[in-house]
Amino acid sequence: MIESLPLLGAGGCPAHGLDFTAVDIRTTGLRPGRVVELAAVRVHADGSLAGELSTLVDPGPGVPLGPALVHGITRGELDGAPPFGEVLGPLLDLCAGSVIVAHDPAFAGSFLDREIGATGVRVPALPGVSVPAAARSVVRLPNYRPATVAHALGVPAGPGSSALSGARTLARLATVLFGRYGLTFASPPVFPGLPRFAGGRLLPRAEELPAEPGWMAEAVERIPDDGAGNAYLDLLAGVVADQHLTPGEVTALAALASEAGLSEAHVRSTHEQLVTALRQIAERDGVVTAAEARELRQVATALGVAAAGDLRPAAGGKPTRVLVLGTSVAADRLRARVLAEGVQLAKKLTASVTHVVADETVPANDPRPARAAELGAVLLDVGVAPVALGFDPPPAQPALASVVSAVSAATSKLVGGRVLMGIGLLLMFIVVVAMFGGTPVGAGIFFAVFGVGALLGGWWLAEPASR
Template sequence: MIESLPLSGPGGLPAHGVDFTAVEIRTTGLRPGHVVELAAVRVRPDGSVAGEFTTLVNPGRGVPSGSAIAHGVTPAELDEAPPFGAALGPLLELCQASVVVAHNLPFVAGFLAAEAARLGVRVPALPGVCTLAAAQSVIGLPNYRLATVAHAFGVPGTPAQPASTGARTAAQLALALFGKHGLTFAARPGFPVLPTYGVPGRLRPRADVSPGAQSWMAEVVERVTIGPVAGDAALGYAYLDLLAGVVSDAHLTHDEVWALAALATEAGLPEAHVRTVHEQFVAALRDVAEADGVVTTSEARELRQVATALGLAELVGDLPSGSGGKPTRVLVLGTTAAADRFRARVLAEGVQLAKKLTATVTHLVRDDTVAAHEPRLTRAAELGATVVDVGAAPVVLGFEASRREPPSVPPPVVPPAVAAVPRPAPPRRQLAGPVAPPPVPQPAGRLTKVVGGRVLMGVGLLLMFSVVLAMFGGTPLAAGIFVAVLGVGALLGGWWIAEPAPR
């Protein structure tokens, strides 16, 4: 009846002009059986509501109505409700030329197909989108229950038990996924012509239930990492969603546990497997409770009550309680994808994510869509909370290390192996003889005398050389002797002047 469309990122076909019809059901069990409540909400791309309806559904004479923990409806209410045939016509009319969306679409589609088959109605395949699977592709969360995804996406309110609240929430998730998170269609959706179907019957809507104050257990469930059970992902998510929903009121009774066991058995889940799931669930609850280092007396009491009801009291027997300190509690304001991703980051880090500003909030994170004059910013500062932009929040909250700017001129990189071994000193050159002492610098006056003396000695040598040449040329002996005496005198005088000073 509903076929899931392949989705893509920014490079695909945008959802401009496409309406979404969100469908939510409540059923008699976990396997395709009977629908006991149906709700549908059609929204336009601008977020306006084009139409909606909701009704309780009588599963038929002799058909068990199922456990109240699965749908919260009494048998008396179902006795006065119309059959599914009265709701199929309005559903097909609302879905005409739109994309059907549902959280855990395979689970919803299986029940709707089973109901249509009982009526003998052939419905062409409707294009559909699973908001659970789509959310997994764009954001990281501990779990993908409808309430958890809605909280991360900043969708106001809490999906309560009536199907109408779940349908409205799924519609808002679809708009966010194809809007600010940029999902597109991998192929153009085809819209078949749907048959007209109608039987006499007045719809019987269930009154909306205003969600009360959220318990600590309901808040912890959002941070617990849970995934599908067994090989059937649709069944697994449905059971864990049911388990978490029952646990979240912190008043789990033995009757509710027995009802859960009956639903699991009816769906074909082995008892040993269900117990293992419960053990993992309680252990995860404890891990999240202790993650912030603060377990109050009331928190310990709620956790022990749930564990005891599930027959797993030993898993929390040594749970400390009454520890001091104030746990980190973060409120994120903003409507951008960055704000959504940081809400998911807070839950994934095991930190409490607040829905509104109270005295327990320790950090208020804002994105660019929050005006500077937003009153909650001032009020948060008055309450002592740290106000920070979404870009700096991961570092402020300790999710990431501080990013330091690199130096303008990076130091040379020395390989560790080279740096660890000292460089040997160059070998000394061995000399053959003694090393002469370095020259002693001479005073300026002494240097002048040495130069003058050497010049005079040069003149003396030149005169003596000239005498020798003259004698061979026939110069008189007396003249030769006279010049030779002058040469010897100049030589001796120059030597005396240039003689080194005594030391």
């Protein structure tokens, strides 16, 4: 259903005047599987909302839903939900004439193609954009999961695990990537005609209250992406970011991996990779808090990994925690750099923030910098922050050293020249006085020559520009 379009920086077909429709789904597994929730959010290129839909989808009786800790949906919630065939019409109406936005177009497209195929309807491929691919072209991040990209670009990520929350985040990211960074299409998107259906029924999931993210939710944003497209690692990271794991939940996750064709060795290796990365992040700043150690040991125990068994709280001062304010490209790249360096990146100002960085887009009446100063945080400009935070070495200053050296030499010559001229004048004065006192002419001439030589030599040193 979704065909990813190649993107360019400047020079391609701009997105001005186009609409984007972000699509997100919740499924019963990694693959194969069925859709149990669908959401789509349509926005104009300027970010204004054009429409949205959200609905639970009943995959049919007897279909296992997969673990609820992944999508948060129970069988009871699906009672009375429409089948996919009743959802397809409203979905196509919302998507018509727009560019589809997805986190993983191939993944979402494969599930949607299967559901559409089961209805007997033929839908042509729609032009689409991969958010990770677009983000990779503008910022360097440890990973490109939606929450990480949103945090780096200063975009509020929707709370909870619902498809609507995910689709809203993807829609915001699309408008930032194409607006702030000026991404363009290699060729103009082609919008095919889509079938129309009468009616349609939706059953949205209840909105979730935002939860305060803990250390684990922030830590998974700093886990490096191995570049191999490990879908199971992404699944694990998303789960541990939201809650603690129990052995039973880990067993259910491993069953999903097995259904997707992943070997037991791959699953075990992924568990070790996750825990090892989290431990490295916890220890990188030299401070391991009791909460960090507790959460990490709990996850390691549930995953059956010993890599965190000996981790203990270690006091070493206050860990660096940076809040970057602003909506400029420079602010985005600094947020990305903070994550890439493994440093804590704050979402809001609290007493735990040690550094606050602001760019030129932060209004003068913004109360946060003043409040940060009251809390004892260091205030930095976005331009000097990489050096102040220790990411970059101080800039070399060979030109300045040369200037200082030249000034020092010139000053020494000036002082020496004037001293020499003073000696010459003193000699001439003595010669004149001595000649009036009856000193022989030969002796006077002898000392007068020394005096004139000192005057000329001093003038030569003190006035180099006149030569």
